[in-house]
Amino acid sequence: MRFETPAPGITFDIPDEWWRFADMAGFMPASEFYPPNESPFETLALAKVQPPVRFDGVPLFKKYKLVPVLFAFQSPECALPLMQVIGLSEPGRYRYAVHNGFHRFYASAAAGFSHLPAKVFESSALAAI
Numbered sequence: 001m002r003f004e005t006p007a008p009g010i011t012f013d014i015p016d017e018w019w020r021f022a023d024m025a026g027f028m029p030a031s032e033f034y035p036p037n038e039s040p041f042e043t044l045a046l047a048k049v050q051p052p053v054r055f056d057g058v059p060l061f062k063k064y065k066l067v068p069v070l071f072a073f074q075s076p077e078c079a080l081p082l083m084q085v086i087g088l089s090e091p092g093r094y095r096y097a098v099h100n101g102f103h104r105f106y107a108s109a110a111a112g113f114s115h116l117p118a119k120v121f122e123s124s125a126l127a128a129i
Contacts, residue, residue, distance in 0.1 A: 003110040006047035007093070014110055018063060022070035029112050034072070034104070036117035037079035044118045046109055049085060050094035052102050061103060069107040080104060083118040096120065 001019050004011050019025070033043060054060055072078045083101035088094060098105055099121065108116055 001110075003106075005051045005106075005109045006045070006114070007051060010051050012051075012060060012106055012110075014061065014066065014106075015063075018061075018067055019070075019110075022067050023074065024070055024111065027074060027111055029073075032115040033113050033117050034080050034108060034111075035078045036082050038082060041082050041117045042120055043115045044083075044085065044096060044120075045115055046105075046113065048095045049083075049105065049116060049118075050088075050097045051109075052098040052105060061106070065103045066107060069103050070111070073107070073111050083116045085116075085118045085120055086123050087120050089123065 001016055002011055002013050069080065072080050081101070081104075083104055084099040085096040085101075086099050088097055096118070101116075101118075105116065
């Protein structure tokens, strides 16, 4: 299936069989973002987060990482880790870059969430992570 990020013109594909296996056909988000496993957090609009990329020749998704996220979205016990993002020093189109949460970013966009629960770091603070 083909999906689009909130940034117009940026599309990505999730294999149809993965989407069907995760029973996502009729999924409707119950809120703006998936339930996180910790607090406090910031709620960020997906449109403000730069879609992460892979190096050429590297598959966009790993099935063993993406499908469990899709399953978690549907679970009443869903409590996924917060996205970890970096605040960009000179924001333009985007205010944040993904540091940890590649699959959660794209799964959220595909599932119809408009926001992400995140922990925001300054680039200088990443050395401590």
